[in-house]
Amino acid sequence: MPVIELIELSKAPCNSLLEIKSLRGAHGWQNRLESVGIVKGRKVRKIVCQPFGGPVVIDIDGSRISLGRGIAANIDVEVVQTSAKS
DSSP: OOOOOOEEGGGSOTTOEEEEEEEOSOHHHHHHHHHTTOOTTOEEEEEEOOTTSOOEEEEETTEEEEEOHHHHTTEEEEEEEOOOOO
């Protein structure tokens, strides 16, 4: 069985397709994230990477959602596909 490597959303590479594997933290935040479509098993794309901090922006079915780095650090993802940029 292949080993799945999980990383924090805040550390995931930019322009990569990611699958959400778990949400950590207080249940209030988990409920809030789930209400905007950030749920276990969902595929998202990280579209903005700030080199010196700042928010993490993801695309979920055409909607852009901005998350603070602290919240993004509590979302574990698996990289499904990396960007083929040259």
